[in-house]
Amino acid sequence: MIDTHVHLDFEQFNEDRKNVIKRFFDNGGKAILNIGVDEDRSNKTLEIAENYLQIFAVLGFHPENGEVNLEEVEKYLKEKCQNSKVKAIGEIGLDYFHSSDEEDREFQKKLFIKQLEVAKNLNLPVVIHCRDAYADLWEIISQTQFKKLKMVIHCFCGGVEEAKNFLQLPNLKFSFTGNITFVKENDELLKVVKKIPLNRIMVETDCPFLAPVPNRGKRNEPSFVKFVIEKIAEIKVLSFDEVENQTDKNAIDFFDLEK
Ligand SMILES: [Zn+2]
Numbered sequence: 001m002i003d004t005h006v007h008l009d010f011e012q013f014n015e016d017r018k019n020v021i022k023r024f025f026d027n028g029g030k031a032i033l034n035i036g037v038d039e040d041r042s043n044k045t046l047e048i049a050e051n052y053l054q055i056f057a058v059l060g061f062h063p064e065n066g067e068v069n070l071e072e073v074e075k076y077l078k079e080k081c082q083n084s085k086v087k088a089i090g091e092i093g094l095d096y097f098h099s100s101d102e103e104d105r106e107f108q109k110k111l112f113i114k115q116l117e118v119a120k121n122l123n124l125p126v127v128i129h130c131r132d133a134y135a136d137l138w139e140i141i142s143q144t145q146f147k148k149l150k151m152v153i154h155c156f157c158g159g160v161e162e163a164k165n166f167l168q169l170p171n172l173k174f175s176f177t178g179n180i181t182f183v184k185e186n187d188e189l190l191k192v193v194k195k196i197p198l199n200r201i202m203v204e205t206d207c208p209f210l211a212p213v214p215n216r217g218k219r220n221e222p223s224f225v226k227f228v229i230e231k232i233a234e235i236k237v238l239s240f241d242e243v244e245n246q247t248d249k250n251a252i253d254f255f256d257l258e259k
Pocket residue numbers: 005007035091206
């Protein structure tokens with residue numbers, strides 16, 4: 001299993017980071033992608049990745065950064081992404097849930113587009129964060145200049161119609177977290193998981209957040225990604241191994257992990 005989206009640099013892991021990582025690799029974990037959200041966190045992400053052979057870095061500026069200097073963002077990413085442990089740019093995108101301010105939303109778009117341009121320039125995939133903004137997300141990433149980029153929408157929680165739309169972009173993947181384990185039985189999200197072909201799906205914990213059932217409410221950690229795999233297997237009526245093997249393969253291809 002590969003946990004494609006974690007924040008092990010967060011202070012929730014300060015006491016036992018080493019053990020948390022060990023637990024994942026002792027229990028069949030193959031690789032981890034640690035995700036940056038700002039400059040400081042991206043630096044910490046890179047530091048962790050450099051200490052472990054099978055932990056890789058994704059660097060970027062989350063939409064909730066507020067005002068940052070776009071030229072500095074570009075300069076920072078272009079420099080840091082030269083490091084071979086960096087496998088993608090992220091998490092970047094749009095978050096309208098936490099922002100009702102029109103001006104802020106406009107800035108989020110600019111910051112997102114700037115980082116998409118850098119990713120295209122450096123030939124790197126992109127990890128997308130999107131909350132309550134799927135229409136604007138579609139408008140941006142379906143543009144001719146971006147639509148062929150390798151992209152993953154992390155913690156996807158759009159509806160069936162939205163999923164159908166995004167499926168039109170052949171290089172786009174969807175990743176699911178513990179949230180699929182705690183929605184109600186008739187929730188549309190489960191139909192979405194069923195509808196999306198397994199070769200378009202990756203799994204993640206987004207730890208320390210969103211711990212899956214049976215650990216809901218606790219601190220999340222990479223070894224819990226098995227509960228997300230289990231849930232997808234249940235929804236798609238497949239074996240655990242089938243889902244694990246295919247999602248591993250998807251992540252290895254997407255992030256180019258075998259180089
Ligand atoms: Zn995240």
